[in-house]
Amino acid sequence: MLRLAEADPAQLTSVAAGAARRARARGDTALESVAERAMGVAATHLLDLATATRHLRAAMRLGERAGSPELAAEARIRLAFVASLRGRPQHALDEIESVLPTVHGVLRARAEAQRAAIFNHLGRGDDALAGYRLAVPALRRAGDRLWLQRVLSNRGIVHGYRHEFTAAETDLREAEELCTELGLDLSLAIVRLNLGWVTALRGDVPSALAYLDGAEERFRALGTHQLGWLLADRGELLLSVGLVSEARLAAREAVEQLRRNRRAIGLPEVRLLLARTAGLEGDHDESVREARRAVTEFTRQGRPEWAALARFAVLRSLAMGRTRAPAATLLERVAVDLTAAGWPGAAVEARILAAQLSLRRGRPEQARKQLEQAARPRFRGPALLRARAWHATALLRLSRDNQRGAVTAARAGLRVLDEHRATLGATDLRAYSAQYRLDLAALGLGMALRAGRAEAVLAWAEEGRASHLLMPPVHPPDDPYLAGAMAELRAVMSEINERRRAGQGTGRLGQRQLALERDIRDHRRRQPAVGSPMGARPVGVSTLAGALADAALVEFALLDGELHAVTVARGRPALHRLGAAAPVRDLVDRIPFALRRLGGRADGVNRVAAGRMLRHAAEHLDRMLFGPLSGVIGDRPLVVIPTGFLQALPWSILPSCAGRPVTVSPSATLWHAAADAPGESGHVLAVAGPGLPGARAEAEAVAGIHEAAVLVGAEANAEAVLTGLDGARLAHLAAHGRLHATNPLFSSLHLSDGPLTLYDLERLRRSPQIVVLAACDSGRSIVRAGDELLGLSATFLAHGARTIIGSVVSVPDAETAEPMITLHRLLAAGHSAATALAEAQRATSGELLAASAGFVCIGADVLLQDDLASDGATGTAHAVALLSGSSRRHPSRRAARGV
Structure with missing residues (x-):
């Protein structure tokens, strides 16, 4: 029964209840005591701590009635641990201390081990290890493998907190083997949860995710309620890789789980995680509130080491918020407490923050003392x-x-x-x-x-x-699970779209979509890196100058609310201060609205107002961004490296960029890599997705210009399109686009069998050289900290595409065909990508402005291969006809290219 309590507590409860009834009927109080203790252990694992307390107290009484102080002591030892879980660790210690003088041998070892586990809760690592040193040899001699696995798992946690990772993993691996040998499924899941936590501390994120996901699957299968700790560990892991929003959600869910299960000992720990994540997201009110609650709860539980960590969280949130920053001396005292309590990372953070406050207040010597220790x-x-x-070293030297x-x-x-x-x-x-x-x-x-x-x-x-x-791009190996999950996701999304068109509900399907997206995301995150994917070093000015030729490069940089620009032209770099970023951001935010009004169904008055708003914003932005640079950049072709909110700017609307070849790149290093890459031969592909008026005609026209293959209708499915994209010289994709704000790797193009996501594009071995994305927001990326971009265009660039032409705003679909066809005729005639786009945009006006202005040339400005451009006579003739305004307008139906 005791073994089953560690293996499957839900099953044990019914087994032990029957055994207790039979023992009671026979008058076997000793067996009844054991059964009650087993039910108490099971209830502890099921986090029903009130029921656990009731069963363990009954086991104590029965043991005493049976004349067995050993049975009573066993129950009392476990009851003490439950008291600790309920947030009363000092009371628990008193209980254990009262038992220790009365027990000997293996029972004494169990009591020492349980006391050490309570020391774990209190953050008294040295005391815990001392207890384990007494308990482990005695348990080994007695062959008590059931208790030994529990003790090794707990000792591994102490080693983990002390960053003794080899010792931690050694203990946890042995505990894992013992659980497997004894068939202790639940204890095995707990050990693997602890392995995930230690592996995360060590920095092996994919392995840690695999452990945590495996533990969660087992917990759910066994019907236990251990998810509070698991969510907390996962939140810490997500935070370690910058996934702050996901970590905050996990912390909130963990708080609710532990509160609902009355696991008081863990509640302040997850409050602390919630406070940290809230602070990182700028919600300093919640951060201070949760951190202060954690201080109170840790103090009430007699856990000063943890309370020190929570006090630092309060001070850090106050320093980062709008309130007056705390005194540096307060942070210095907390740093001393954090060091003594064994929190080295938090101690370094506290000392850096204290030093920054001291430097700000003109106390350099005080700051240096803190930085030296940090x-x-x-x-x-x-x-x-x-x-x-x-x-800290850099700040000290500075x-x-x-x-x-x-x-x-x-x-x-x-x-x-x-x-x-x-x-x-x-x-x-x-x-x-x-x-x-x-x-x-x-x-x-x-x-x-x-x-x-x-x-x-x-x-x-x-x-x-x-x-x-x-970094070298992610190329996941052939993975049947991933392929199957992606196929199911496409099928679910297709059915959702069909039901929406029919006016039917999609609740169950929507839930399945979310579950599949989560499974795919988590599956990919568990995959380790292949090889040594270190990134390229930033390119130098001399290298850039040689590659730019007669073009000029403008790289924008943002620091402390001020916008700056570096230009490289005629081989010379120059630095320019552009001023406050806030007014620029305000103007950038107006542009998508104005373009939508121009391309929508607005009446004449509103259209005029939208045009006026667009001109006003464009002219003022132009003066702010390019006015100070005009003498340097002249009328040269431009390479623009944006930052932050400038990433989604349609540059062609600015007077300085109108009609000029402009190439936009996430970084100068990436631009140079694309520009320097050798051109490769390959085929041309045109694709039309479903539900997009004019897409088929557009794709067929593009295919005709290049005498190329076209995929339309049912043929335009994910596998066929991926096959066609691989190794293409030029690809034109006309489809509904979706930019997934919360999970950017599910940004997609809608094809005949469902979405083609970024996870699909990662399977490309050779990306197309030039990609034209005739879809809403296809050139726009989700911008994360450090101008890290996630989106369709960024994925193509990362996988070797040299040029992407895509829109950074929503575009009206029917009017897009004409500028796209003009673009391809100019490409076929031998114009470079940026020149062809500039000419196509200059040729459009009036209602077509909204359709073309949002497109940008991303990457490098390249030409199609000579053999592709050999039919230039025909292409040029068509281009001239279009540029002279003699082209036929497409029907005026408008539907945004977005889902």
């Missing part, structure tokens, strides 16, 4: 700890006017983070984990701006920009 762990510990210690040393330290910190990120095999984890590069990149950028050196500003701007796109 810098110590830069050569040991997990990657995030070492990176923050290198940040405070001593050692700028060269500060730059070296900042780059060392970035290298640590990049080496850690190279272990991740999922695109979204690579992108989100760049969150932790921001402070170091901003520190370097600030030093370069203060020095006024354009070359250094460009280099540091590149360090903090789209770095995951410079």
